[in-house]
Amino acid sequence: EPEVxxxxxxxxxxxxxxxILRCVPISNHLYFYWYRQILGQKVEFLxxxxxxxxxxxxxxxxxxxxxxxxxxxxxxLKIRSTKLEDSAMYFCAGGAGGRPQHxxxxxxLSIL
Amino acid sequence: xxxVTQIPAALxxxxxxxxxxxxxxxxxxxxxxxxxxQDPGKGLTSLLLIQSSQREQxxxxxxxxxxxxxxxxxxxxxxxxxGDSATYLCAARGGGADGLTFGKGTHxxxxx
Numbered sequence: 001e002p003e004v005x006x007x008x009x010x011x012x013x014x015x016x017x018x019x020i021l022r023c024v025p026i027s028n029h030l031y032f033y034w035y036r037q038i039l040g041q042k043v044e045f046l047x048x049x050x051x052x053x054x055x056x057x058x059x060x061x062x063x064x065x066x067x068x069x070x071x072x073x074x075x076x077l078k079i080r081s082t083k084l085e086d087s088a089m090y091f092c093a094g095g096a097g098g099r100p101q102h103x104x105x106x107x108x109l110s111i112l
Numbered sequence: 113x114x115x116v117t118q119i120p121a122a123l124x125x126x127x128x129x130x131x132x133x134x135x136x137x138x139x140x141x142x143x144x145x146x147x148x149x150q151d152p153g154k155g156l157t158s159l160l161l162i163q164s165s166q167r168e169q170x171x172x173x174x175x176x177x178x179x180x181x182x183x184x185x186x187x188x189x190x191x192x193x194x195g196d197s198a199t200y201l202c203a204a205r206g207g208g209a210d211g212l213t214f215g216k217g218t219h220x221x222x223x224x
Contacts, residue, residue: 004155031210043156043201045211056210091155098163100146101212105155 004104006092012110016081021090021107023075029094032075033101034067036060036088043091049075087111114139114206118215126223127194133187133218135202140180146212147176147187148201156201160187164207192222 005024013019025032034046047057049067066078075094079086089108095101115138125131135145144163148156160169160176162185168177175188189196199219203212 006155033211035212042216043203043212043214045213048210050210058211093156098144100158100161102158103148103156 004092004094004102006090006104006107008107009105010108010110012112013082015084015111019079019082019109021077021079021092021109023077023092023104024073025075025092025094026102027073028096029102030096031055031094031101032067032069033093033095034077035091035093035103037091037106038088046077082109082111084111114142114204114213116202116204116213116215118200118202118218120218121216122219122221124221124223125192127192129192130188130190131192131220133189133200133202133220135185135187135215137183137185137204137213139204139206140183141207142180143205143207143209145176145178145185146203146205147174147185148203150199150201150217159200194222194224196220197222 007022032049035043037043045058047061048055064080069075087110089106091103091106093101093103117136119134142164146161147159150156162169162178173190178185199217201217203214205212
């Protein structure tokens with residue numbers, strides 16, 4: 001069964017550095033999402049992306065964050081200048097209309 | 113703003129028991145509700161999706177119900193097995209919204 005693939009599985013970055021998290025969604029998905037889960041807390045919605053543009057974003061998704069789908073397959077989340085509080089597990093998900101959202105295994109981001 | 117609550121936070125039962133996990137949401141104007149399973153350090157595996165027009169969905173030993181008017185959903189697990197041990201998450205998608213709002217989950221342990 002096709003899977004959502006995320007790379008890397010673990011990223012360690014110095015505070016203030018830029019980081020790019022990558023995802024390869026399932027090919028027939030039309031909507032793409034990023035979520036994050038800070039250790040011990042709820043999974044939180046960051047942003048949804050449809051038809052090559054952001055369709056919805058949460059309060060967390062400020063100017064430090066950006067998303068793009070540069071080549072029609074990869075879907076990326078960029079954090080421009082990382083902060084300690086950005087340390088979390090970041091999940092990519094995909095879906096189509098009212099169908100289930102399917103999640104990747106996540107990237108654990110550790111900011112030092 | 114949608115809030116999702118899951119009770120209990122943790123549950124430990126002997127193998128073979130039937131059990132019920134509860135999820136409540138504050139805004140009944142949901143588009144659908146999705147149940148997930150999360151294993152330690154892993155991503156989210158979709159279990160069941162209930163559309164707002166549906167009252168229940170079944171998959172194998174799992175049955176999820178939805179009562180929009182009371183803002184509740186339950187996940188029923190029949191004949192529990194040690195392999196069912198995981199954290200179970202409930203997530204609501206609001207009408208007109210893309211992102212899911214998650215509960216904090218129920219940490220389930222099935223004792224052999």
